[in-house]
Amino acid sequence: MLLNLYRDGVDSMGLHADNEPELGASPVVATVSLGAARPLRFRPNPSASGAGRTADGSRYLDLDLDHGSLLLTSGLVQQAWKHELPRRKRVGDPRISLTFRYICQ
Numbered sequence: 001m002l003l004n005l006y007r008d009g010v011d012s013m014g015l016h017a018d019n020e021p022e023l024g025a026s027p028v029v030a031t032v033s034l035g036a037a038r039p040l041r042f043r044p045n046p047s048a049s050g051a052g053r054t055a056d057g058s059r060y061l062d063l064d065l066d067h068g069s070l071l072l073t074s075g076l077v078q079q080a081w082k083h084e085l086p087r088r089k090r091v092g093d094p095r096i097s098l099t100f101r102y103i104c105q
């Protein structure tokens with residue numbers, strides 16, 4: 001389990017995929033959000049040959065992660081998409097995310 005603390009809306013996380021080898025070919029990641037609501041932004045992974053695509057052709061998809069929410073990603077999500085937590089300068093409250101990753105070994 002990894003814990004991330006965002007002290008306020010200035011703290012952010014850059015674009016990445018949770019695709020470390022120990023997570024296997026289809027990583028399973030569960031994210032519990034506590035505190036300030038922040039969007040998690042998914043962008044299609046250009047190296048995944050169009051596998052990730054938004055329904056309306058926009059360049060990204062925001063999922064609002066509210067206090068107490070659970071987000072589960074599995075299957076091809078980490079191959080087809082990258083994700084980031086953008087800055088939200090107007091957010092003054094902290095947020096904590098707990099991410100649980102299934103380790104295949």
Ligand SMILES: O=C(O)CCC(=O)C(=O)O
Binds near residue numbers: 002004013040083085
């Ligand atoms: O804070 C979040 O919801 C995202 C965290 C994340 O992407 C990660 O820890 O890999």
Ligand SMILES: [Fe+2]
Binds near residue numbers: 083
């Ligand atoms: Fe991540």
